Amino acid sequence: MKRVQSELFAPYRFMGVVTGDVAPSLRTTFVGKKSTLSVLCPIDNVIVQYNGMKLRAIGMSEPLNDKVTTVASSSTSVFAAHGKTISSLHFCREVKNSIDIGENIKFMYLMGTQLIAIDTSSGIHVIDTPDDQFQKSLHMEGSESFEISSICHPSTYLNKIVLGSSQGRLRIVNIRSGKVIHEFQRDFGARITVLEQTTALDVLAIGMENGEIVLFNVKMDKVLGTYRHDSRITSIAFRNDGEASMVTADATGTMAVWDLEKQELLGKITGTHTNEINCLHFIPGEPIMLSASLDNSIRLWIFDGADGMPRELIRLEGHSKPCVSVKFVGKNEVLSAGKDGSVRKYDVTSLTMRQKLGTVAQLPKGTAITAATEVRNVEEMVFGWQREAAWNNVFCRQKDDTKVTTWQSRNNTHGGFSLQHDRFKKKVDFIDAKATALCLSPCGNFVFIGYSTGHIDQFNAQSGRHVHSYTSTAPKTKKREAKRRTPAKSFIKSNGSLLNDTPAADSPITSLSVDQLGRDLMSTDEEGHILFWNLATKQVTARMFKKDVRLGISAPCPCNSLVAVVAIDEEGAESVIVVDRVCHRVARAFKTVGKKVNAMAFSPNGEWLLVADNDSYIRVFDVINSQLIDVLLFSKPCISMEFNETGQYLATVHQGERAVYSWFNKTLLAQQVNIRVLDPEYLPKWADEDKEDVDVIDIDSDSDDGTTVLDLEVRKMKNMQIDPSLITFSGLPASRWANLPDLALIKERNKPTDAPKKIKQAPFFLSAAATLDGFEFQTDSIEELLGSVSNTSKRNLLELETGFSKLLKNATTKEHLLNGFEEFKEKSLSGIDYEIRNLNPKTLPIFIRMLNEVRTSWIPYST
Incomplete structure (x- = not known):
């Protein structure tokens, strides 16, 4: 991307x-x-x-x-x-x-x-x-009359290839002479999609768009057999371990196994691949086949059954349809939900770690999930780590559905129940209702669901039972509550809902969020109301409302009481407001966020707010300074993003993409990151477009000092190497150049306080060792001194003179030195190292002189 x-x-x-x-x-x-x-x-x-x-x-x-x-x-x-x-x-x-x-x-x-x-x-x-x-x-x-659609090289046909066309004809071409040797007059009646060499000479398998497979002898121009699929043939493979068997695949993901001796169908494999199979390959000499499909999966099959049918050996797969939501469930682990209804787990630091938690399916409990099962697209996913080891801690809401599915990230399994209120099962008025908002309490015990009907329900995450339905009506008096307490309890027990099923809002609920202490629930609706509910009393504690403004999605900050909410005015222009749920007021407002906001995310420390729009931009705002500090541009819009708990990684999901992309936060490990305030209207451009100078402001500069302009020319100057002999400070650690401005002060500070003293010297006839204060007489015995002398003489005997050292010693002219250097170059690295280490004080100056002569003999550097 x-x-x-x-x-x-x-x-x-x-x-x-x-x-x-x-x-x-x-x-x-x-x-x-x-x-x-x-x-x-x-x-x-x-x-x-x-x-x-x-x-x-x-x-x-x-x-x-x-x-x-x-x-x-x-x-x-x-x-x-x-x-x-x-x-x-x-x-x-x-x-x-x-x-x-x-x-x-x-x-x-x-x-x-x-x-x-x-x-x-x-x-x-x-x-x-x-x-x-x-x-x-x-x-x-x-030529237009012969559009090539497939190619094959028949075995033993030297320099020849067989070409299949969209017009249903075959042609043999010699690639050495560039001539068409033969064109078959036979018309196969459909576009040829696959040409494959069989295990027999001169026989090719021809797969066509109408689902027909023909075994054709190119030498005799004869059809040996015909087989058929219901859709376009995409791949053909033949067993080469002694069994006369053929496997064919079509565009629907169906594989068929044929017995070529009896010319009959052994069986079909359906539902394993959900999309076109574009590759079938048998491992030479083994009953093992590999299949690859456009459903983002590769499977390994083994033919070890008596019926000749394969069984799946290894599976490697991902989301078969684009991803829609992503959540970090740990420091490195990521959960993703896709339009295929599956929830999967990946590891940011590992390529091999991938697990599937299950698939969202509309079937009763206990029914097996098959390929024909109807799945719903996941639109939102919430996660809580507090009760991960106890019960379900991942919840997903589906598109156009009131049911919320449950998952467990510890065991990587599907939950045993779903969350759905009885009103959506029994009342015809709510047949078109759907869940529009979802959140989980910080303790992990309760799940809150908002609906398009304006209802807000609270469920128990452990048992899945309904706990409470929030309503914005005025509280009853104690006397009236006492009279109606008993029937209300019985109604809850029998029907699973409150007697008064008044919705919490008159318009669809757009977002829900619970504060970090689990005391308040914040809800927003399309009419512009922000309600704060006390979870202990189940009553509204505060309201916020702005006329002619619709509210959209929200994103709570993980470390404070701020919540970012999308606000849409009458003209459709969107902005992001940051609401302080403690003071019940708008703390920040960002006007330039794009035409349509798709996703928002706070950094773990609450300093940054990331806003993704529908124009493929992700804007990074500094919440404290209320300024734009970076803009990311992608080829596809981002629809979901999430930081991990340390802020080291950012995971993003993009529209139409099946991949989860991870990005590293440069501020954690980079030596120097330029965090600059950008113009609110700044938008980056692609490399092939004309770039304009951009005004950037230092985020740490005072307003009285004006702005610091850093255009593109200055950025290029920082990375430019003026001369190879000069040091580029930006490529070295800060400790190498941070003290250069104070170098004079450091030298002045390090000056000695006393004048240098002359070191005392011992008499020449006494053995002494040099010390900081002068010298010190050695107390070694005569035997030790004699032993050291004998060791020195023995060591001198072991020092042998190499041939290169002799050559240097006998060199008298410049030619001798140059010839010696040529012999020196031909040695291996270990030989060169050995020769240099064996140079003695007599030959070392000659070696240096040889290097100087070689340097001066080269072509001089032209300025």
Whole structure:
């Protein structure tokens, strides 16, 4: 996903995407006699590499310039097409070489060292790739009468490929001569989508858009068998472990297993993949098959049953539909809910940790969840850590539904019940009602739900029972309450609701939040009312109202009493007000927040407020100074975001994306972060657009001193290296240059107070050791002195003179020194180190002179 550089946040990792919309490529690498299968999955502009036998992520390529449209690989090379460029990736990591084709690439096929690329105009490009060096060898222009839709290389057919067209015809092309050898007159009657080599020579499997599969002998021009699906064929694979079996897949995610000897259907697998299957691959010599689908999943199957049908061995999956909500449930763990009705958990610091808590389904308790089960889109999710080990602590409300589902993050399971009031089951007036707001008490015992009917209900999180329905009517007198106490209790017991079911507001509830002490409940509605409820007395303690203003979503601050609320005026312009729930007044107001606010989040320390709008911007406001300090720009709007408890990571979910993106807070580890106040109307632009100078104000500067202008030229100057010999202060730690302005003062302070004293020297005939005060006589015995002398003589005997030292000693001319340097260069690193360490005081000056002679013999530096 594209983004613009931010001053406060740096990209860290994306989670939840297993495979993209492009079919993966499988490669087998050999280390000695051991082979390793790898799955290369293009995801946007990167390629993720998985271990084929365990489906664990083992690497990721560097980002490419554009989205990857197709990928091809062999045991030694990986090629990726992005835009009009094809790049070779060394070990699927860094880009080694690239070539521009001039047209967008549709798909590629690798034959040995020859890479065949088909562009969008059905042109054929043949590129030789010896040692990953690109050399164009052939280009054949395409035609509208034969639009290439699939490609295959028949076994034993040298330099020949078979092309399938959208018109339903086949053609054989020689990629060496660039000629069409043969075009079959047979019309298959539908667009050819798949061409696959079977285990028999001369026989190809042809999959078509009408769901028909044909086994075709290209040598005899004869149809050997026909099979059929209900929808478009997307992939075909053949077992190569001795069994005559074929597996086909279609656009609905259905896989069929066929017995080729009996020409009959063994069985179908439905509901496992919920979207198009774009890859089927059998591991050579083993009854193991890998399948990949557009539902963001990769599965490994094993054929070990007597009926010839596979069973699932390993599954790697993420959200099959875009994410809509994200919550941190720990320092590094993230919960995400998607439109597929599933709730999943990821770890920010690990690529392999991923778990599924379950799927939201509209079925009675005890009924199994199947592929045909109707699921509802999750719109909001709340989490509480206080009762995580005891009972359900995650609650989700669905789109157009009054039922709230429960989950438990400790056991990673679905809750045993759902929260729903009886009024929505029995009264016809509430048939179109839906839950619009949700919050959890800080103690984790109570769940509060707001509805489009204006009702607010309180449920027990442990048992799921209804506790109270809030109403804004005036409280009853003690005498009237005493008369009606008994029937009210009986009504609660029998019906699960209050006798007086008056809604808390006359318009839909838009947000709910409970303070940190669990004393007050704050509710907002569409008519502009803000009500504060006392949870002990269940009565309204304060009201706030602004005419002609509608209120939207809210976000409470985790460390104080502030709550950010979206306010919408009559003209539809949105702003964000920060309400102090203790003083019951508006503490801050931010007018420039975009056309429509999608999400809001406070930082854990309450200093920042992040507001995401529908124009793909996230504005960062400083709450204390009430100023804009940063703006993030993405290619897609952010619809949910959340900080972790330490403020180290920010998790975001974007519209139409199945991934959860994590961003690192630069202020925690960066040496210097420029926190500047920006103009309220400031909006960043993409790199290819014209950039204008931006006025920025130092956040710590006083208003009397004016503003500090920092335009783009100053930013470029900070990163510019004037000369390689100079020191760039911004690249060194602050301790290296912080004291430079006070260097003169430090030198003055460190001056000695006394004049230097002459050190006393011992007589030459006495052994002494130097000390700080002068000298000290040694008390070593004669035996020790004799022993040290003998050791010194023995050490001198062990010092051997190397050949390089002899060469230096015998050098008399400049040519001798230069020849010695040439021999010195040919040695290994350990040899060079050995020669330098063995230089004695006689040869060391000659060695320095040799280096000077070599330096002066080079071409002088031109200024």
